[in-house]
Each structure stands twice: as structure tokens, then as C-alpha cells.
Amino acid sequence: MTAETRVADRAPPVWTCPFCPLLCDDRSAAAPGCARAEAGLAASAAGIGSAPSPAVPARLHGLPVPREQALRVAAEWLHTARQPLLAGWGADMAAARALYPLACRVGAISDVTAGEPLAQALRAQQDRGGYTATLAEVRRHADLIVCIGSWPAERAPRLFERLLAGRDVPPAIVVLGDGVDPPRSITVEGQTTDIEWLPPDQDLPATAALLHLALTRPARCPDERLCALAERLKAARYAVLVWEPGQLGVHAGLVIERLQGLIGRLNLTGRAAGFPLGGSGGAATAQAVHTWLSGLPLRTQVGPRGLEHDGLRLGCERLLADRAVDLLLWVGTYPEQRPPDGDRPRILLGPPALAASLGHESATVFLPVGTPGVDHAGHLLRGDSVVMLPLQALRPSALPSVAETVTALLAEVQRLDAMAATEVVA
Numbered sequence: 199m200t201a202e203t204r205v206a207d208r209a210p211p212v213w214t215c216p217f218c219p220l221l222c223d224d225r226s227a228a229a230p231g232c233a234r235a236e237a238g239l240a241a242s243a244a245g246i247g248s249a250p251s252p253a254v255p256a257r258l259h260g261l262p263v264p265r266e267q268a269l270r271v272a273a274e275w276l277h278t279a280r281q282p283l284l285a286g287w288g289a290d291m292a293a294a295r296a297l298y299p300l301a302c303r304v305g306a307i308s309d310v311t312a313g314e315p316l317a318q319a320l321r322a323q324q325d326r327g328g329y330t331a332t333l334a335e336v337r338r339h340a341d342l343i344v345c346i347g348s349w350p351a352e353r354a355p356r357l358f359e360r361l362l363a364g365r366d367v368p369p370a371i372v373v374l375g376d377g378v379d380p381p382r383s384i385t386v387e388g389q390t391t392d393i394e395w396l397p398p399d400q401d402l403p404a405t406a407a408l409l410h411l412a413l414t415r416p417a418r419c420p421d422e423r424l425c426a427l428a429e430r431l432k433a434a435r436y437a438v439l440v441w442e443p444g445q446l447g448v449h450a451g452l453v454i455e456r457l458q459g460l461i462g463r464l465n466l467t468g469r470a471a472g473f474p475l476g477g478s479g480g481a482a483t484a485q486a487v488h489t490w491l492s493g494l495p496l497r498t499q500v501g502p503r504g505l506e507h508d509g510l511r512l513g514c515e516r517l518l519a520d521r522a523v524d525l526l527l528w529v530g531t532y533p534e535q536r537p538p539d540g541d542r543p544r545i546l547l548g549p550p551a552l553a554a555s556l557g558h559e560s561a562t563v564f565l566p567v568g569t570p571g572v573d574h575a576g577h578l579l580r581g582d583s584v585v586m587l588p589l590q591a592l593r594p595s596a597l598p599s600v601a602e603t604v605t606a607l608l609a610e611v612q613r614l615d616a617m618a619a620t621e622v623v624a
């Protein structure tokens with residue numbers, strides 16, 4: 199056997215897919231078996247064997263400049279900003295660990311973009327607590343899975359493959375919600391499982407309230423289908439409610455509180471848990487890292503009174519709409535992540551491909567960075583918030599990571615701070 203044959207015989211390396219909260223780590227990038235992963239790889243131009251991204255220079259006001267100059271200007275903007283906003287956080291754990299000290303140094307507010315579902319889910323947890331299960335627990339124990347308000351496989355295509363694989367007797371699967379379009383059945387490892395769809399003809403907060411009523415006072419619940427579902431939930435050995443905070447509408451927090459109340463009620467006599475699915479693109483990781491480092495979640499401001507968290511007032515979109523910040527530093531390395539529009543000065547960290555869609559760049563510094571899990575290694579928190587998985591450098595490139603870029607920015611800001619202090623003393 200030649201050396202070439204031995205290399206060819208080797209199984210393709212397993213890869214952790216960073217393109218949705220499941221972080222599947224059981225396939226190679228050459229055959230991910232998932233349309234979303236393939237789309238993510240195509241968008242990152244990271245097909246196996248493809249060349250690294252062409253060198254894209256940093257840009258200042260739309261013109262190419264040396265990276266050092268772009269970093270210097272960005273640091274000057276951060277140094278003089280009255281109220282900067284660090285938004286996006288669309289990268290990995292190391293990036294989040296680098297962004298928090300920068301927020302502390304420049305007195306910034308921190309939030310992911312489109313972070314309302316994340317904030318509402320957190321608020322529900324803060325207010326009422328909750329019961330959640332891990333991916334492995336659902337796979338091992340669930341005999342009834344009820345998806346609330348959406349068909350989650352649209353955003354996490356391999357979810358049911360991962361929940362049903364290896365099961366001799368698959369769980370019953372019910373989808374509860376109007377306007378959802380689940381398939382009639384799914385087939386995993388040759389075994390077909392029917393999907394039941396129950397459209398309740400009312401919005402999700404009302405549905406969740408009625409389902410709770412059906413469970414606690416069935417005689418007062420006017421919906422027989424919900425009463426029947428409540429009976430099945432009670433009879434289940436291990437019922438699991440799956441929801442996506444981003445698909446629950448504007449009252450997501452209220453719906454989640456109701457669902458957790460329902461799960462709590464089921465746990466008085468049996469076993470039940472929730473399986474929320476969200477926080478993709480580094481959002482869940484950023485939330486966790488910010489909390490580890492500061493004791494507070496995102497939507498926190500570093501100010502004269504120390505750290506202040508306000509899940510409503512400090513939302514990224516609200517701050518931008520109210521013109522409450524005068525500088526935006528945004529990080530987004532994954533496909534579909536786009537910086538907010540606006541005419542305030544922007545420091546944007548994204549993959550080289552983002553350069554083509556920055557829009558008006560009259561007050562913009564663009565710093566190209568690598569994508570974790572594609573250009574360089576890293577870590578992301580899986581959607582069930584219990585496992586921090588390593589990401590591999592699928593197509594190692596010379597692009598600096600977000601963590602390296604933010605660390606360089608912080609060093610430049612500290613240098614400017616030191617110069618300003620020297621001038622005051624002199």
C-alpha cells in the first residue's frame with residue numbers, strides 16, 4: 199500500500215458545523231448531509247479544497263487602506279465616542295472574551311443584533327425559571343415531542359435526525375401552531391415517523407394559555423383538540439416541548455412563561471422538559487461569555503455607575519432607532535449576518551465577502567476577519583447551552599480572527615488613553 203493510498207483511505211475529518219445552534223459534529227464538511235450547512239459553506243466559499251479567500255484590504259470611508267491605518271482610525275473613534283454600542287457579536291467564544299474588555303474600556307453598551315428573542319427568553323427564565331433538557335436527554339427519553347409555533351427543522355435541518363437516530367421506538371411528534379408547514383412524516387435510519395399537525399386557529403399566547411387550562415381545568419377549556427393534547431402530555435413518560443424563541447412572535451416571553459408553567463405542572467406527576475432552540479451565529483455563546491465575565495447578560499452598559507443591565511432599554515435596534523449611541527462597532531462573521539444601516543460612524547468586522555454589501559460607507563471602517571469554524575479554529579456553545587464545542591479550521595487562512603482584531607483595537611485604545619493622560623499631567 200502506498201502512502202497516497204493510505205491517505206485516500208483515511209476517513210474525511212469530522213467537522214463541527216457552525217451554521218445553526220445544533221453544532222453537528224458527526225459528519226465531514228465534504229458531506230454534511232444538510233442543506234443549511236451546504237449553503238453556509240458555499241456562502242463562506244469554503245468548500246473542501248477551495249482556495250482561501252482572496253486578500254481583501256481593510257477599508258476606510260469605502261477606500262482600501264492598510265490594516266494598521268484602519269485599526270488606528272477605529273481606535274480613535276472608540277476613544278472619542280460618547281456612547282459606543284458593541285453589537286452583533288457574531289463570532290466565537292474567543293471573540294466574546296475579547297469584546298467584553300473592550301466594552302469595559304470604552305464604556306460601551308453590548309448586544310447582539312436581532313437579539314429580542316434572546317432577551318425575551320432570558321426574561322422569561324429570570325421571571326419564572328424553567329425546565330430544559332439537553333439534546334441527549336431528549337434523544338434518550340422523550341416519548342412525546344410537541345413543537346410549539348414552528349417546524350424547527352426549517353432552521354435546524356438535522357434536528358429530528360439527531361433526536362430520533364438510534365431509537366427503536368421513536369417518539370410521537372406533534373406540531374402545534376397556525377401557519378406552520380410541517381411535513382407529513384420524517385424518515386430517519388429507514389424508520390418513518392408521522393408528524394401530526396394541530397392548527398389551533400388562534401395566536402400563540404392564547405394557545406399556550408388554553409393548553410395550560412386544558413391541563414389544569416379541562417372542563418373549562420372549550421377546545422377539545424387541546425384537551426386531548428393535554429391528556430397525551432399527562433400520559434407521556436417524558437414529554438418535551440420544543441420552541442424557537444425567534445418564531446414565537448412579539449410576545450415570545452409570555453408564551454415561554456406559559457409553556458414553562460405547563461411543564462412545571464406536568465412535572466408534579468410525571469416528567470417533562472423544554473427544548474428551546476435559538477442563539478445561532480454566536481449569539482448564545484456571546485450571552486454565556488458576557489454573563490460569565492460580568493455576572494450580567496447582554497444588553498448591559500458599562501458606565502459611571504458600573505454595570506447596568508436593562509433588557510428592554512438597551513436593545514440594539516432600539517438604541518439605533520432612538521439615536522442613543524454615536525458609534526457602532528459591529529461583528530458578524532456568519533452568512534446572513536448584516537450590519538445595521540444608519541448614518542452614524544460604523545466599525546464593521548466581517549468576512550471579506552461582506553465588503554460587497556456594506557452600503558453607504560461615508561463613515562465606515564471595515565476590517566476583514568475570519569469565520570470561526572471555517573478560517574480558524576474556535577469554540578461555540580451548543581443550542582442546549584450545556585456543551586462548548588470546538589470548531590476546526592476547515593480552510594485555514596491568513597485572515598485575523600475577531601479576537602485578534604479586537605485585542606489589537608483595545609491595545610490601540612489603551613495607547614490613546616495613555617497619551618491623553620500624559621497630556622493632562624503635562
Ligand code: SF4
Pocket residue numbers: 215216217218219220221222230231232233234235353354355356357
Ligand atoms: S443541522 Fe445545523 S449544525 Fe447540523 S449540519 Fe445542519 S446547519 Fe449544521
